[in-house]
Amino acid sequence: MTVERRAVITGVGVMAPGGTGTKDFWKMLVEGRTATRGITFFDPSPFRSRIAAEIDFDPGAHGLGGREVRRMDRAAQLAVVAAREAVADSGFDPVEAGPARVGVSIGSAVGASTSLEDEYRLASDDGRLEAVTGDYLPPWFYHHFVPSSFAAEVAWAVGAEGPATVVSTGCTSGLDSVGLAADLIREGSADVMICGGTDAPITPITVACFDAIKATSPRNDDAAHASRPFDASRNGFVLAEGSAVFVVEELAAARRRGAHVYAEIAGFASRCNAYHMTGLRQDGAELAEAIRSALDEARLDPKDIDYVNAHGSGTKQNDRHETGAFKRSLGEHARRTPVSSIKSMVGHSLGAIGSIEIAACVLAMRDNVVPPTANFSTPDPECDLDYVPVTAREWRTDAVLTVGSGFGGFQSAMVLAGAERRAA
Incomplete structure (x- = not known):
């Protein structure tokens, strides 16, 4: 008789606006506080919507060295920090489990948009140069063009050597990446998946794109109350950044090692x-x-x-x-x-x-x-x-x-x- 393989969440890591780490994230939600505010990452004055939900993120305080910060896009940094929290929360040891049976699935809609925009602005002298050469581009610029670098960074951070992929299906990417992870566990391609989503899209180009179709809220004078789902006065969403990563593993194995099971991906x-x-x-x-x-x-x-x-x-x-x-x-x-x-x-x-x-x-x-x-x-x-x-x-x-x-x-x-x- 074939034994059904079931996928369960045993570790959670969150980097979200309003607080870093799962504990602060949940406390904010339960208290009903909002993290939406005026954009501080750049001068938003040219735009219709000048608000966002930013993370007050210090990479060094979360264990990222200077070289890692220079190499990784902000979205990759958020994913790595969230992944480390998830692994620590689960008590899971990739080496003990066998790295080849540990995979990675990361969702992202816009990839390394922060780094791409920053480097283009530098290489083009803030858009004044029509012809852009590679003279001022860093050696890792290629990795910003390839969203798979997010999965690679997370895999390196946690020691995963199994299947690794990036799922990019727009705003469902963070759901779809976890759904894929559960499927890989059920079919036996992996025993453990480090999975979730990450994006850091608060950049001028992304803000301009949503401005053009009037999808974001122009309630700039009341940023804290601008995001109003289901309310009759709503007038668009508020752009944000963040990451959440999970340890998802096969249920029987999780029980054998005495792991805390948050939920089954049923x-x-x-x-x-x-x-x-x-x-x-x-x-x-x-x-x-x-x-x-x-x-x-x-x-x-x-x-x-x-x-x-x-x-x-x-x-x-x-x-x-x-x-x-x-x-x-x-x-x-x-x-x-x-x-x-x-x-x-x-x-x-x-x-x-x-x-x-x-x-x-x-x-x-x-x-x-x-x-x-x-x-x-x-x-x-x-x-x-x-x-x-x-x-x-x-x-x-x-x-x-x-x-x-x-x-x-x-x-x-x-x-x-x-x-x-x-x-x-």
Whole structure:
């Protein structure tokens, strides 16, 4: 008889706005505090949206040496620090486990955009030179062009010698990378995966791109309350940076070594709407299909879901699309289930946010506390579910649904459940 291989999360590392490390991240969410503020990384005055959720990050304080900081893009630095925290949290030893059975899967939407922009500005003399040569480019510039360098940096940092890859599916990258990791463990290609997402997109070029399509909020005079998912007064998302990385391993092996299991990755599915690069159908049919498929894989019914962590970007089309998808996939149970968006507090970090939201979900399961949707005060008649306004809620959370939606039509859903929820 073939023994089912099950993938569980045993270590969590988070680098998010408002505090570095998992403990500070969770404390901020439970308190309902926001980390959105005016941009400080560069002069934002030329832009329509001049706000973001930045991390007060000192690489040296997190053990990165000068050479590592010079070589690695900011997003890679965040991923390495988060990975080290996750490994320490899990008590997992890659050497003891066998490095060839330890893999890496990292999600990123925009790659090394910070370093690419910085180096181009230098090489082009702030854009004054039409012809750019390599005379002023560093020897590691090539690695900034190749997003796979993120997976390599994490693998080197933790001693992983198994399969290593970068998943880049826009804003669902942080979910999809963890879903891939779970699949590799279930099929036997790896026993342990170091996985998650990272992005550091707060740069002039990225801000300009979202400005052009008016996707980001122009509420510059009230940055702390600018991200308002599901609220009737919302007017766009707030750009952010961050990283969350997990140790995901095979359940039986985790139990043998006495590891603490946060949650099982019980089900995962991804769909594409094949409809529009940035547009969404309001009925949420494709996201609903992904949710149903993830529930089927988890062998759970809609009524088993205790909490929904929404994509909740704060754009009207996304919030209505998601609300429609939850009703379509969960039926009447959607009206009895708390739904919240942590983007209201930590902003939207593109390819990293899906993993940061997974971290919020497993911590919610650990403490039986649902984080709130901050800044929610004025209901939208077209968004009529329970969005846990302003204040965190004590709530039993044995099974959680977390979803993501990305440009290009990507729709992903993951079901996390207590490891004892399903029979072995």
